[in-house]
Amino acid sequence: MAEPVLPIPPRFDADALYFVPLGGAGEIGMNLSLYGTKGRWLMVDLGITFGNESTPGVEVIVPDTSFIEERRDDLVGLVLTHAHEDHLGAVPYLWPFLECPVYATPFAAEFLRHKLREEGLNGDVELVEVAQGERFQVGPFDLELVPTPHSIPEASHLIVRTDHGVTFHTADWKHDPEPLVGNPVDEERLRRLGDEGVHAVVGDSTNIFNKDHTGSEGEVRRSLIELFGRYHGRIAVACFASNIARLESIAVAARANGREVALVGRSLWRMHDTARACGYLTEAPRFLTDEEGAYLPRDKVVYVCTGSQGEPRAALRRIAYDSHPHVTLGSGDVVIFSSRIIPGNERPVLDVQNRLASLGVSIVTSRDALVHVSGHPGAQDVRNLYTWLKPRIVMPVHGERLHLDEHAAEARALGIETVLSTLNGQVVRLDGSDPGVVGAVPVGRFAVDGERLIPLDSEVVRDRRRMAVGGAVVVSLAVDERGRLAAEPRLAARGLLDPKEDAEDLEDMIEVVRGAVASVRPADRGRDEVLEEAVRVAVRRAFRQSQSRRPVTDVHVLRV
Structure with a gap:
C-alpha cells in the first residue's frame, strides 16, 4: 500500500523540535538529516549514493536539498559523523547552495579537504575541526561527538541537546571489543547518558538482520x-579504501609472512595520505606503489586493490581484464575479497570474479574464511545500546524499508514507548506528549552530470535509460518548400541495426519513412512539426513490430 501523502506543515512552531530526513531513511546511502528548533536548522551528514544499471551514465547521485536551501539563512551548520562517502560525499557538490559552517573530527575534515580541492572549493568552506568528546554550540543546539568503533577512524555518534531533551543520533557504528583503530565502545559513558535521560534515538539499521553481535x-x-x-x-x-584498520591488518599480515604491500588505486592512496596526516597507520610500514610492487618476487608481494564492488574503472577490474599497466595475476595467485557486496552490486562483482578465475586466479570470500566483518551493529548490539540509553523514542534510519521495519520490531520488543519508522521527507515532531509525523517536505535525487546537477527523473536521464534498452534512431529529411522529399532520407539506428549486416532492414525503414512523409496531407507538409511527428510515430511503430523495441527517435527536417 502506498504511503499517505502528507501536507507540508504551513509553519514550523519555533517552540517545537523537528526531525526531517532528506536522505538515508528508506534507503542505504545518501544520508542527510535535519533538526529544527527555535526557527533554526541543523544538518547532520550530507552523503551520496551511486548510480547503477538503471541510471546509465550516472556515477554519483546526491539528495535534493531544495527544502533547506529555501531556509539556508536559518541553517546554522552541518555536522559530519564520519568520513564515508554516503555521509559526506555530497558536500563538494551541494555546499555552494547551502554556504554553512561544516563541523567534523580531524580525520573527516582532512579527508573532506582532499575532496574540496578536487572541486575547486579549497578555502571556501568554513571547516571547523571538533575533537571527539568536546561539547560545542551551534545555534540553539548543544552538541557532542561521542566516539564509536566503525570501519573508518573517528566515527562519532552525535548528541543533540535542546530545550526538549537529548536526541542521540548514531553514526554508522558497532560494538567492537578489539577495533584496532580507536577505542572500544565506552559503555559506562553511554549508561551515564541514559541515566541523564535520552528523549530519542535516530539509529543505524543496516545490519539489523544479523541477530547476533x-x-x-x-x-x-x-x-x-x-x-x-x-x-x-x-x-x-580487495577492500574498502576507507577501512584503515583493515589496511593496517593487511600490512601486519604481510609482514608476518615476509611480504611487502603495494597499494593499487587512487582512492586507497587518498585514504592512506589522510590517515598518515592524522596519526594513523602507525603499525604499518611504507606502502609501495603498484609499479614498485611489480618488481617483487611473486611470493613477496601483497597488492591492496580498489574495486571490491566490481566498479568499472577500479583497479581490480582492470587487473581482471588484463589491462592494468603494472599488475598482472595468473595461475597460482589469489584474490581475497575482504569486503561485503553492497546490495545491487552482485552482478559486477561476479563478473570480475569470473574474469579472474578465467586467468587461473583463486578467489577467497567471506564464505571461505574470516576475511571481513561488518562495520554496522547486529541486532544484539542494538539491543544493548537501547538498554543502556533507555530512550523514550526510537527512529530507525540508514536502511531500506525492510531494515527499518525489522529495527522497529526489535525496539518494540524492548518496550520502547514510541517507535517511528520514518521515511525520507517526513516531518517528525519530537516534542510534546504525542510525537509523530506531522507532514512532509519535497525530496528527490540529483545526478552529478559533469559540472551540473540534473534531476534523476529528468528527461535527460529518462532518455538515457530508454536508449540503453530500446536504442536510438535519428532520421534526417531534406524537403522542398512544398514538403516533398528533395533527397533520399537518412536513417541511423544505433543499437538496433548494423549498417553492414542489416542493410536490407535499413532500406525497409527508409521506405517506412517515405511512406510516412507521403501520408501527410499536402496542406500540412509545410509544417515541420507535422512531418517530424508522422515519421517518428511510423518509425517507432515499425521497430515495435519488428524488434519489440521502442527506440528514442529524433527526426530532423531541412528545407531546401
Whole structure:
C-alpha cells in the first residue's frame, strides 16, 4: 500500500523540535538529516549514493536539498559523523547552495579537504575541526561527538541537546571489543547518558538482520595472518579504501609472512595520505606503489586493490581484464575479497570474479574464511545500546524499508514507548506528549552530470535509460518548400541495426519513412512539426513490430 501523502506543515512552531530526513531513511546511502528548533536548522551528514544499471551514465547521485536551501539563512551548520562517502560525499557538490559552517573530527575534515580541492572549493568552506568528546554550540543546539568503533577512524555518534531533551543520533557504528583503530565502545559513558535521560534515538539499521553481535576487526587480523601463509603466489586483497584498520591488518599480515604491500588505486592512496596526516597507520610500514610492487618476487608481494564492488574503472577490474599497466595475476595467485557486496552490486562483482578465475586466479570470500566483518551493529548490539540509553523514542534510519521495519520490531520488543519508522521527507515532531509525523517536505535525487546537477527523473536521464534498452534512431529529411522529399532520407539506428549486416532492414525503414512523409496531407507538409511527428510515430511503430523495441527517435527536417 502506498504511503499517505502528507501536507507540508504551513509553519514550523519555533517552540517545537523537528526531525526531517532528506536522505538515508528508506534507503542505504545518501544520508542527510535535519533538526529544527527555535526557527533554526541543523544538518547532520550530507552523503551520496551511486548510480547503477538503471541510471546509465550516472556515477554519483546526491539528495535534493531544495527544502533547506529555501531556509539556508536559518541553517546554522552541518555536522559530519564520519568520513564515508554516503555521509559526506555530497558536500563538494551541494555546499555552494547551502554556504554553512561544516563541523567534523580531524580525520573527516582532512579527508573532506582532499575532496574540496578536487572541486575547486579549497578555502571556501568554513571547516571547523571538533575533537571527539568536546561539547560545542551551534545555534540553539548543544552538541557532542561521542566516539564509536566503525570501519573508518573517528566515527562519532552525535548528541543533540535542546530545550526538549537529548536526541542521540548514531553514526554508522558497532560494538567492537578489539577495533584496532580507536577505542572500544565506552559503555559506562553511554549508561551515564541514559541515566541523564535520552528523549530519542535516530539509529543505524543496516545490519539489523544479523541477530547476533557484529564480529571484531581483531579477529580478521589474526585470520589474515594465517590465510596469507597458505599461498606462495601473488596475493591481492580487495577492500574498502576507507577501512584503515583493515589496511593496517593487511600490512601486519604481510609482514608476518615476509611480504611487502603495494597499494593499487587512487582512492586507497587518498585514504592512506589522510590517515598518515592524522596519526594513523602507525603499525604499518611504507606502502609501495603498484609499479614498485611489480618488481617483487611473486611470493613477496601483497597488492591492496580498489574495486571490491566490481566498479568499472577500479583497479581490480582492470587487473581482471588484463589491462592494468603494472599488475598482472595468473595461475597460482589469489584474490581475497575482504569486503561485503553492497546490495545491487552482485552482478559486477561476479563478473570480475569470473574474469579472474578465467586467468587461473583463486578467489577467497567471506564464505571461505574470516576475511571481513561488518562495520554496522547486529541486532544484539542494538539491543544493548537501547538498554543502556533507555530512550523514550526510537527512529530507525540508514536502511531500506525492510531494515527499518525489522529495527522497529526489535525496539518494540524492548518496550520502547514510541517507535517511528520514518521515511525520507517526513516531518517528525519530537516534542510534546504525542510525537509523530506531522507532514512532509519535497525530496528527490540529483545526478552529478559533469559540472551540473540534473534531476534523476529528468528527461535527460529518462532518455538515457530508454536508449540503453530500446536504442536510438535519428532520421534526417531534406524537403522542398512544398514538403516533398528533395533527397533520399537518412536513417541511423544505433543499437538496433548494423549498417553492414542489416542493410536490407535499413532500406525497409527508409521506405517506412517515405511512406510516412507521403501520408501527410499536402496542406500540412509545410509544417515541420507535422512531418517530424508522422515519421517518428511510423518509425517507432515499425521497430515495435519488428524488434519489440521502442527506440528514442529524433527526426530532423531541412528545407531546401
